[in-house]
Amino acid sequence: MRVSMQRSLVADGPAPEIASELAVFGRFVGGWRVRNALYSEATQSWSESELVWTFDWILGGRGIQDVLIDAEGSALGTTVRTWDPRVGWRVVWFCPRAAEHVVLTASEVEDRIELDGVQADGRRVRWIFSGIAPDAFTWDGWCSNDDGGTWWHEQHMDVRRLTR
Numbered sequence: 001m002r003v004s005m006q007r008s009l010v011a012d013g014p015a016p017e018i019a020s021e022l023a024v025f026g027r028f029v030g031g032w033r034v035r036n037a038l039y040s041e042a043t044q045s046w047s048e049s050e051l052v053w054t055f056d057w058i059l060g061g062r063g064i065q066d067v068l069i070d071a072e073g074s075a076l077g078t079t080v081r082t083w084d085p086r087v088g089w090r091v092v093w094f095c096p097r098a099a100e101h102v103v104l105t106a107s108e109v110e111d112r113i114e115l116d117g118v119q120a121d122g123r124r125v126r127w128i129f130s131g132i133a134p135d136a137f138t139w140d141g142w143c144s145n146d147d148g149g150t151w152w153h154e155q156h157m158d159v160r161r162l163t164r
Contacts (some may be wrong), residue, residue: 015061
């Protein structure tokens with residue numbers, strides 16, 4: 001028997017018994033246009049790019065996965081977000097091109113979503129979704145070289161909805 005991974009992975013919507021918890025990230029399901037600015041620690045300069053960011057329900061509606069796509073249509077990386085009633089949101093970002101793997105937890109703080117974790121090189125990161133509206137939001141990534149004593153701004157994304 002041949003089983004389609006895509007059909008097995010993607011779900012039609014949130015699992016009803018945890019739909020309220022899943023709404024934190026569920027509001028992003030759909031396609032988004034991204035104006036991306038990325039800071040290079042090596043060159044101490046910013047570069048800009050246009051990206052597409054798509055979010056969808058996965059695993060029987062118990063999680064949300066996104067894919068970040070560059071201007072050529074190639075996937076840069078993916079994030080898997082699942083709700084764990086014991087600890088809240090568990091989040092993992094994979095970016096094979098940069099050999100990056102980030103493990104985070106997430107929570108709503110006032111009118112934003114904050115994610116805290118550790119990237120592959122052991123440095124702490126903080127990612128923040130803010131200015132969240134039905135058709136737009138801002139995403140900022142921060143990195144610490146001293147275990148959270150100070151933070152430097154690594155990435156900024158202005159995001160606008162393309163599809164629901």
